Amino acid sequence: MSIAVSIVVRPSRGLRIAHAGLCCCVMASAAVCPGMLASALCLLSGALAGWFGRPSAIARRVDISGVGQLRLAVYQNHGDTVHLLGGSTLWPHLLLLRLRDAAGRTQVLLVLPDCVAPAEWRALALACRAAARSEINTLAD
Secondary structure (H helix, E strand, O other), X not given: OOEEEEEEEOOOHHHHHHHHHHHHHHHHHHHOOOXXXXXXHXXXXXXXXXXXXXOOXXXXXXXXXXXXXXXXXXXXXXXXXEEEOOOOEEEOOEEEEXXXXXXXXXXXXXXXXXXXXXXXXXXXXXXXXXXXXXXXXXXXO
């Protein structure tokens, strides 16, 4: 697989800050909730969402070949070849990639502009669009 684009996708700081702010707002709403039970539920739900719902903090490397084949690697491990699934979102400032590996596991990779260097954002977006087109063309054959 000749590599056309190889980019390291880091966790989004903006998403982590927004998530922490939302959890703090939920916990702060306990001050205006009527009754002890409602206040306790607001505190508990904010704390649980902060702990279990936080975005992933693992950097991933995405390699996209010239023919649209994708490989996803976590840390420095050898990457698994993955296929871009339908339902992936390719917007100008958001890439929500649904990927399936050879074992059939599906995972979602969220890529925001602050996850990659500004110069790499356009190359990644164009390569993902080309990969999506090649997946559509191979499914139609």
